[in-house]
Amino acid sequence: MTEIKPTDKTRIKSIVALVCCIIVGVTFVASGSGKAVGFGEIPGQTVEFIGDILPDAWITATTVFILFEIFIPIIMPAIELLLGIFLLVGFVPRLIAVICLPLTLALMGNNIWAIKRGLATFPDCTCFGIWEDIFGGLTPAQALGYDILLFILALAIIFLYPGGFLSSRQWLTRLLSKEAVKK
Numbered sequence: 001m002t003e004i005k006p007t008d009k010t011r012i013k014s015i016v017a018l019v020c021c022i023i024v025g026v027t028f029v030a031s032g033s034g035k036a037v038g039f040g041e042i043p044g045q046t047v048e049f050i051g052d053i054l055p056d057a058w059i060t061a062t063t064v065f066i067l068f069e070i071f072i073p074i075i076m077p078a079i080e081l082l083l084g085i086f087l088l089v090g091f092v093p094r095l096i097a098v099i100c101l102p103l104t105l106a107l108m109g110n111n112i113w114a115i116k117r118g119l120a121t122f123p124d125c126t127c128f129g130i131w132e133d134i135f136g137g138l139t140p141a142q143a144l145g146y147d148i149l150l151f152i153l154a155l156a157i158i159f160l161y162p163g164g165f166l167s168s169r170q171w172l173t174r175l176l177s178k179e180a181v182k183k
Contacts (some may be wrong), residue, residue: 007036010162017161020153024100026082027150034129035077045126045140046072048117049110077129079103087157090169095158104154108147114140 050067051059085105086096111125125143126132138146161167 008034013160014162017093017157020156020160021090021097023096024150024153024157025084025087027146028080028100030084030131031128032081032084034131035073036129038082038130039057045114046110049113052113053109085136092166092168094158094161094165094167095181097161100154101151104147104151108144108151111140111144111147114182115144 017145047068054063080103083096083100085095087100107127114125124132124137125140127138127143127146128135
């Protein structure tokens with residue numbers, strides 16, 4: 001039986017972390033771009049979920065405006081898109097994966113809430129915006145399973161990515177250092 005050398009272990013960890021970055025990155029790019037293209041669309045599931053979890057004292061005209069006119073239709077897709085791009089490019093993947101954890105937990109909470117409410121109320125999860133019209137959508141149970149997978153993959157990135165916590169992929173580090181030398 002062949003023994004795995006320490007350099008081979010590092011290479012395997014790097015490959016697994018790269019695959020995890022690609023899967024999570026593509027998912028967030030698709031999700032963010034699909035929601036951004038369908039600008040201003042806010043899923044009823046999300047509206048009711050936020051209405052149920054926010055205390056009544058916090059539901060004011062200002063809060064509703066900020067949440068449903070700015071945060072959900074503009075900021076959330078931009079965050080998802082940026083997280084996905086950063087993971088695909090390899091810009092500080094560990095930090096980006098840590099930022100992905102609360103986002104995936106919120107998505108899981110939304111889907112658990114929708115499952116609890118029943119599929120008759122929410123038969124589809126609007127996870128990918130306009131792309132669902134083209135490629136088809138997911139049920140809340142399927143979306144929850146995928147969110148759990150994303151959470152596990154983000155943890156894998158955190159624990160398996162080689163280098164320091166704030167290190168980027170080697171090609172990106174070399175490119176950025178060459179740009180710094182030119183200046």
